[in-house]
Amino acid sequence: MRAKNLGYALLTLALGGTAHALEPMVPYDNFNPMRPSTGRTVKIRGLDPARWANEQTGTRVESVRELAFTRLHLKSRATAGAGRYGLAFTNPARVTAIEAKVRLNNARSLGCLAPQAGTATSMAELSGTFFNAGTVTAGSAKDDVTAAIHVVSRSTDIPGSQELRVEATVAQCLDAACATRSALFTQDLGMVHQGEQTRLRMQWDAANHRFIFQRDEQAEVYGAYAVADVQTPSQQGKGLRVTHELPTCPASDPAPLGYANAYFHDVLVNKSAAP
Amino acid sequence: MQRGALLLALAGFLPWKAWAAPHTTQLTPQNAATQCTARAPCTQPTVDGWVPPLEYADGKKFPMQDYVNGGPNGELYLLVSDDASYGTSVCNTGTARAAGIPATVANPCVNQTLFIGLRLPRPKDANGNLLNPSGLVTVWLDANRDDTLNAVAGADLPRAEDRRIVLRYSTGPSGISSVTQSQGDGTGAWVASTSGAAWATTASVTLPAAEPGFVHIELSVKLRPTKSLTLVSEPLTASVRKMGLAIQSSPFAIAGATQKMGGGIFYNNKNRLPADNLPGTWETLEFKAPTPIPLSLSMWNVGQMPDVTFWVPDGGSGEIDTVAQQLFKKEVACVSEIWMSHERGELLEKVNALRAAELLPPMQAITEQNDELLRPSTESTGLVLLSSRQILEGGVHHFPSNFCTGMDCLQDKGVLWARIATPAATTPVLANDDSGAPHIASGTDYGEFVDVFCTHVNAGDNTPGNDTDAREKQFTDMAAYVHQVRQGGPLTANSGAYQLGDNDVFPSGTWPSGLDRPAFLMGDLNTVGPKATQADSGFAGYQRMMGSGQLNLSARTEFEKANSTFSKARDLARTASGADPMATGTWVSSQCTSDVATQLSTRDRIDYVLVFPPEDGPEFPSFALLKEPTASVDPHFDPDSVFYFPELGQTFSQCLSDHAMVDVNVTLARVRDVLKYNPARPHRVEYAVKQVTDLETASGCCADWYTPRVRMQTNGFWRENAYLNIMEDQIIYPNWFVHTGPDNPTQFPDLPSLFLGTASMTSAIWEEDVGPSDHYDSIPEGGAGTAVDERDAHFTFFASSGLFRRVKGEAQANDWLTPIETVANFQSGYEHGVTLETAGQDHATENNARVRHYFNVKELEAP
Secondary structure, rough: OOOHHHHHOOOOOOOOHHHOOOEEEEEEEOOOOOOOOOOOOOOOOOOOOOOOOEOOOOOOOOHHHEEOOOEEEEEEEOOOOOOEEEEOOOHHHHOEEEEEEEEEEEEEEEEOOOOHHHHOOOEEEEEEEEOOOOOOOOOOHHHHHHEEEEEEEOOOOOOOOOOEEEEEEEHHHHHOOOOOEEEEEEEEEEOOOOOEEEEEEEEEHHHHHHEEEEEEOOOEEEEEEEOOOOOOOOOEEEEEEEEOOOOOOOOOOOOOEEEEEEEEEEEEEEEHHHH | OOHHHHHHHHHHOOOHHHHHHOOEEEEEEOEEEEEHOOOOOOOOOOOOOOOOOOOOOOOOEEOOOOOOOOOOEEEEEEEEEEOOOOOOOOOOOOOOOOOOOOOOOOOOOOOHHHHHEEEEOOOEOOOOOOOOOOOEEEHHHHHHHHHHHOOOOOOOOOOOOOOOEEEEEEEEOOOOEEEEEEOOOOOOOEEEOOOOEEEEEOOOOOEOOOOEEEEEHHHHHHHHOOOOOOOOOOHHOOOOOEEEEEEEEEEEOOOOOOOOOEEEEEEEOOOOOOOOOOOOOOOOEEEEEEEEEEEEEEEEEEEEEEOOOOOOOOOOOOOOHHHHHHOOOOEEEEEEEEEEEHHHHHHHHHHHHHHOOOOOOOOOOEEEEOOOOOOOOOOOOEEEEEEEOEEEEEEEOOOOOOOOHHHHHHHOHHHHHEEEEOOOHOOOEEOOOOOOOOOOOEEEEEOOEEEEEEEEEOOOOOOHHHHHHHHHHHHHHHHHHHHHHHHHOOOOOOOOOOOOOOOEEEOOOOOOOOOOEEEEEEEEOOOOOOOOOOHHHHHHHHHHOOOOOOOOOOOOHHHHHHOOOOOOOOOOOOOOOOOOOOOOOOOOOOOEEEHHHHHHOOOOOEEEEEOOOOOOOOOOOEEEEEEEEEEEEEEOOOHHHEEOOOOOOOOEEEOOOEOOOEEEEEEEEEOOOOOOOOOOEEEHHHHHEEEEEEEOOOOOOOOEEEEEEEEEEEEEEEEEEEEEEEEEOOOOOOOOOEEEOOOOOOOOOOOOOOEEEEEEEEOOOOOOOOOOOOEEEEOOOOOOOOHHHHHHEEEEOOOOOOEEEOOOOOOOOHHHEEEEEEEEEEHHHOOOEEEEEEEEOOOOOOOEEEEEEEEEEOOOOOO
8 A cells, every 4th residue: 555545544544434424325125015115106016126136146056036025035055156146226326325234044154174275155245346446447347346244154154153244345356357356444343143133334435535334333434445446447236145255175075055045124325326 | 726716617517416415414423332431431311301412412413493483493412322332330420410411310321322302492472471382393214324325216215114203292281292103115105113113212392490491302212123133223334324314393383372483404404394205305314423624733933033132042043934944834823933023924925935836825824014113023922823724813912011021021922813714614515596506605604713822921930930920910811812702702801801902903893703612722831831641730830821710721611521522632732643752842942953853752841732622511512623633743954054063973953943843633523513594583694804915016014904985785774884993914804894783873774584685785995005095906807997896896695595696896786686706605504604705906006905705694583
């Protein structure tokens, strides 16, 4: 990090959230077609296509993406590679903040027999690509900067444990497919039980060159970065997702597993992104 | 294919004669060899002219309705004893006599005998004074019944083996009675039986002082010739086990009587009088077990904790989808500890999605759902009562808020009620129209139901203290609630034994009583109970729970004292039906792993399926429980929790819940036959909306229902009721009603006897919305049309024929008479009414509801 940027980051950390007024959060979708949180002229059966687009990368052996009474239900079970599965905002460019109640009901991550072969992870997350820190190249995610707040299960967790971890991350893509990333910020936000609901918020505070993360009523956490943030990202996309990232194990090992079964509801966004 | 269309298709395959065949009644013979012991002696009638119903408790009860003269109904009791002979110590002995049975009874009891008991109303003069009746009771007996049924040549007429027994009686100071017996001559005539050929018969007629309004008539008939050398009873032989039977009571006119009364027939059918010389018109009495009505009940605490109590983890690793996998094929299930409203809604969605994938009809449910932001998620019972059978009525009761301790006070525990249609309710029934042409009735017989309750009571210690005090108050409260629900409401108990709690949801008005049959309570009762043969005395809390003052389940009813056929069990999952009868522990703990299935006999039993018996008294119930229910207790494991411990070389699974599931299979049987529509009597006509289900969206919560219009018109009068208080839920059980009778604010009289007109009714289903409220479509006809005839169901009852039909509408006067479907014919029964579901199909607005309509034509007490 260059000295100037570091100093700027420290300054913004010191000022915290008081330096600039951010857009207020407003309801985006409560996943209740009987009583939608924002007005609709027509009744929607199921998920609202005006608000959400299906999104999936990688492969999986089982998946569920459905409206479950008054929640979004996402489930993914994968045995290889990496991928995400969920719903993307239909207007990602206007979305600078996302909040939702998230409940990772069940998650299991199984890696290779030899721990050094790599860690398997499974997550439920609010995430997106917010800007490009370099020179935008069409079709390439290189230098796109992603931020996420997620509930994560890792293969290094104690077997049979019901404990998961909430984390906030900011990362910069290092290649066109964003297969490798450079972490700009990582913060542990504490443990959560499987099946325990947690309210997560993530907000891009561009004016202060940082992301604001918050879990439930805990204090806000600021993820400052020291990269340029004025370019629109090459790969626009923000949404609610379950993800898996699995190591490649020796053929003699059992197949790795990335399993996440999660619910999301009461989604809020920054006011200008409201439908 | 919809049910209506399916039934019509079935009707096309039915040969007319198949339905015109003789009707059949099952009567289980009392078998001295298998039912009667010195420890539990049987009861058999004594032919003394006093007919206490419980003398016939091992038999069956039938109504005697006088379709010619009207008047109060009489009662007929039948009991038959089997081939085995009785010892002196196994029948009509001992001290535990049921109510009404006299101290002196016949002993030893007799085998191979048909007992007939009649209680017939006595006529009165203009001043209400009782008069002394006289009349005839004719009994026809068809031996070699199979010949008649198989149309063997000559068997269509009474033959030498058939008998006609005529009891001529008069009562009062100079009353006499005489019995004559005839046998068929094969040509259609009857000739006197010789003494050697006569079937031994005794008879007695009295006017008992203990029941002055009735004459009691009692007969016994030995089911073989008196001097038979073989002692074989042809009707009771193993290859036969049947006979033809018809009974007719024909009262004589009595001087000064305002009305002739006391007539009636067996089998009770207005349109099928027994013909004197046509055995094919008599009932076939089959000596075998009654038609079984099976039902399975499941109880499972699934431990889905509220989102807000993050410090309390779920009971197991199960979630709504994995829980649904274990429940979607159940018949009736009580599920506790789903504390979040949206998870209760999701459970219903998930089980129905799984059922749809296997082409099963959707489950119905009683639960609480709301979308009120300020109402805490824990402010509910946390219960879901699922049923794959129709739910006819339902309600929610919360225990008083001070009946709790500790963390339980953050919740709002209570009990759910569902009145569930048994399989017998939807057995196809033919309804003849005005021309006599048969139609398969589309309605569900409301009389074929059981009441099921689902509860979860205060947690905590089992040693006496605050926790047990709170729990026991809940038991007392619940027992009182259960009783008032079963008796048919209204729920107005704040001044009584229990209190209606906050946010209680219950039907308005009244509904048919269910005290005439067993009811079931499923629940996590948080009270440790005995397993299998363990003595109750080792479980003081359990004893108190089952005893008087709390659930009040310990005492035997009078019917149970006299009956030797049915189950007397109260605690159905106390003993497992598998290899280990002790394997009924249900509390498997949150550390449960795959080896727990072998440890259930060592675990505490706190989840129950209990039986509330029919109301105690000196009468028959309508239904009883066949011996013996079966039970199993099983933990369920999470398929996603399988993990391998290399150090132990073992694979483990976590339980979905910290409670095992309790499954019970019961079989009900009818022991009292139903009343039928008798136009010679006055009637009250009732119509109600019993259930409304929102079909508008695939998911979501919740509709706000009301109705501006529940209307009935008959006999030149009309009544229209509005229920404008919003009921919020995806499924509601409102009982929005209208009925004839003097309690209406405007004149709307009951139907008089011999009324031959029509009664018509309709209802409108509305949902309050942010914008204009929506008039929901509740009928498949009409599409997106907005006229009432295109959205609302309309019905007409035709009093002359007993037919009840869904009709076209009300735009034109004739539309009320234009049939769409035949729902029922009340001459076939429907003693408690009929229900029908209709559903809208407006694909433009999707404002569609599925509505359960209820109709009853209820016989009024004669003056």
